[in-house]
Amino acid sequence: MKITKVLKDTLIIAWIKSYPDFRRNPLMLLVIAMISAIPLFFFTMSGGGMIVHGLIGAMVSSVAFIGVMAGIQDISWDRYVKIREMIVAMPVHPASYALGIALAPLLLSVPSLILFGALAASWGVLTLASIVWTVLALLVAWAAMSAIGFMISTYLFKASMMVLNNLSNLLGIGLIFIPPVYYPETMLDSLSWISVLIPTSNVAGLIRAYMGLLPLSAETIIIRWLILMVTTVVFVVLTSMKAKWRET
């Protein structure tokens, strides 16, 4: 199959999975932004000292929370609406489907990212120099979290939707609100190394470093990127080992 067809189908599937929902329920953009922004409210109420770190957390959360949910909730497209089943029998590459499903929530989180990015820029932490690396790190966070979502839905494909929904919420909380995503990893003192192992906090740390909020050496930054890429690849490989486009 031609790569142009694969890319075109990816965009069509992402559009199908995002635009009709957005068009009929534009408030969902606000909900996505609000969920990510909730901790900022508490930071503001407690003096505002952590607000910049919280803003970075909100940016990571915007792509990560719905990233992990997209993969898991795709099961409903398979079980009930059966759109996946219909697409399997079409001249569509499985990569187009997986990428499209993962890309859809990213499209929906773009307005939140712009909002949080604009706030960070207005406070002088998001500069022209750091914006490229920030966007790149957020893209990898999206990829890693989507891969985790797909991995769970692939390995637990017989679980009920209730279990999967609860799991996606728990994962969202466990990977976004508990590790140092909204707060700097330096607050963990000797346990700060944990943040490197979790994709969300690793990305948040990298963004803080690019914004000058976390002093990291060039070597450390490279190592953290490598760890981030490796963890993402591991999740993708684990998913592709178990996932089957055509059932056997």
Next chain:
Amino acid sequence: MIEAVKSLGLVKVYHSKEKVEALKGVNINVDKGELFTLLGPNGAGKTTFLRIISTQLMSTEGDAEVLGYSVVNAPEEVRKHIAVVPQDVATYNNFTPWEYAYYFARLRGMLASEAKEAAEKALKSVDLWELKNRMCQTLSGGEKRRAIIASALSSDADVLMLDEPTSGLDAVARRGVWSALRDMVKEGKTILLTTHMMEEAEMVSDRLAIIDKGNVIATGRLDQIKALTQEKYRVVVEGVFERLSDYGEVAKLGDRNIVYVKTQNEVLELLKITLKMNLRAEASPVTLEDVFVKLVGGINNHENH
């Protein structure tokens, strides 16, 4: 006649808690431009067969060809020529019929202008054009089902595979779907349909196959299938008639009995006797359901369930 679908000894074994043989060497030929129905009770293997030939499921043994392409070795080629409507499919509530038809056409590789044209044609053919911009959640069951059929139709695929497309629909909605299916056949499409509803098989099929427990037990036109039993008539008798089995094979349905007889003379004889006994009786030719029940399970098998 050129074959649109040809299965060659399809075997499917599921290994879950226990080994289940869903298909036991199924051979079916579907001619180009016909509506072929796979009729069978629940669990007969209809969906498994359809999922294999639509390249969604691998067979354990055997192969099938769609327009000459092997579903085992050339699934990508097969997928260019087919469109599928799965069983028990619910609509995506935030979609409109237009979005179903248009986006599925785009995924087929059509340009935006081509997809618009195909979507319009598909929606008009299933009588949904006026409702094209209504969200699916506001449509009736029949309209929802027709929206999904439109998504298959807009693909302009040569072979349409529909798994129980009218299950759960009321009589009026069902007829709407049947009408759309027959129109598609008139346009030259090949349709492979599965159903467990006799009326549906009788109304829409050009040919049909009866499948039971993974085996095809009869194939042919409706008249050929009906000719498989010696009894050509049925007489439904209400009330107590002790020696009814002297006249033919009897199926008991509570206080009613269906007697299967071979000739018109036997029908007349039985009707005369029932009139004398002051019982109510009604005669008609055997239905597909009568033949089906006899072929798949024996006339009184329901009493054992």
